[in-house]
Structures are given as C-alpha cells and as structure tokens.
Amino acid sequence: MASSSAQLFIPYSESTQGPWIVRRASLPLGRYASQAAAITAAEALAPGLSDSLGRPVEIHVQQADGTWEEHTFVVAGLVPGLPTPSTGMNRHA
Numbered sequence: 001m002a003s004s005s006a007q008l009f010i011p012y013s014e015s016t017q018g019p020w021i022v023r024r025a026s027l028p029l030g031r032y033a034s035q036a037a038a039i040t041a042a043e044a045l046a047p048g049l050s051d052s053l054g055r056p057v058e059i060h061v062q063q064a065d066g067t068w069e070e071h072t073f074v075v076a077g078l079v080p081g082l083p084t085p086s087t088g089m090n091r092h093a
Contacts, residue, residue: 046074
C-alpha cells in the first residue's frame with residue numbers, strides 16, 4: 001500500500017447478508033448488502049476523494065482468509081467506465 005495515496009478498505013464480512021462496509025481508515029463511509037455493491041460504491045467514491053485530496057486512491061478488499069488485495073488504483077480525473085490511459089493507472093489484483 002503506497003503511503004502517498006489515500007486508502008479505501010472493504011473488510012470481509014462473514015455473513016452473506018452483509019453488511020459490507022466501505023471504510024477510510026476507521027471511518028465507515030457506507031454499508032452495503034454485498035461485496036459487489038461495496039466495491040461499486042468505493043469505485044464511485046474514489047474519483048471525488050482523489051480530486052479533493054489531490055492524490056490517488058487505492059481500494060483494498062479483504063479476502064475470506066484475512067489477506068488484503070488491492071482492487072484498483074484511482075487517479076483524480078479518471079471516470080469509471082471510460083478507457084484507461086495508456087499509462088495504465090488502474091491496477092487490478
């Protein structure tokens with residue numbers, strides 16, 4: 001995890017019913033019924049957070065075994081769903 005970037009975390013939920021929580025450090029930003037919904041929400045939050053902080057945002061998802069994987073790396077000005085620049089600023093684990 002790069003220290004020059006902001007971090008969003010989605011801890012693993014034992015329950016299939018959730019909640020899946022998107023966090024920035026210890027601050028919960030939202031609760032969702034599924035991991036997919038939490039990831040989608042984090043991806044939607046990341047560009048605005050990157051713009052406001054002036055640095056990239058990394059989204060990390062915790063796996064069932066307790067390990068963390070980097071889901072994506074978002075840079076201000078990039079819009080989800082549009083092609084990634086050739087410099088490859090989105091990284092998927």
